[in-house]
Amino acid sequence: MREQTRDMDRGGDRGDRGMDRMGDKDNVGFRTRGRRRGCSFCSDDAEPIDYKDPQGLRYFVTERGKIVPRRISGVCAKHQRSVQLAIKRARTIALLPFTTND
Ligand SMILES: [Zn+2]
Numbered sequence: 745m746r747e748q749t750r751d752m753d754r755g756g757d758r759g760d761r762g763m764d765r766m767g768d769k770d771n772v773g774f775r776t777r778g779r780r781r782g783c784s785f786c787s788d789d790a791e792p793i794d795y796k797d798p799q800g801l802r803y804f805v806t807e808r809g810k811i812v813p814r815r816i817s818g819v820c821a822k823h824q825r826s827v828q829l830a831i832k833r834a835r836t837i838a839l840l841p842f843t844t845n846d
Pocket residue numbers: 783784785786819820821822823
């Protein structure tokens with residue numbers, strides 16, 4: 745008899761979880777959180793893309809050596825192409841890694 749009442753109490757607690765709150769709102773926030781549009785190379789005082797400058801290119805390469813996609817870096821199509829080219833050149837002269845071995 746006592747156990748039965750216990751079970752009923754548990755059932756009542758189910759609706760109290762805060763999970764529902766986290767769902768949709770968090771996803772929306774994550775989408776808008778990223779960098780604002782605006783290619784860093786299109787601004788006037790931007791440094792030119794140089795394949796001999798691995799420090800400048802580091803930003804556009806992930807830790808594992810992959811080129812960061814445009815939708816993340818926020819670079820315009822034109823400059824993404826030159827960034828890509830610069831990274832590939834830098835790789836062949838061993839300034840940037842093709843991959844990293846973990
Ligand atoms: Zn640009």
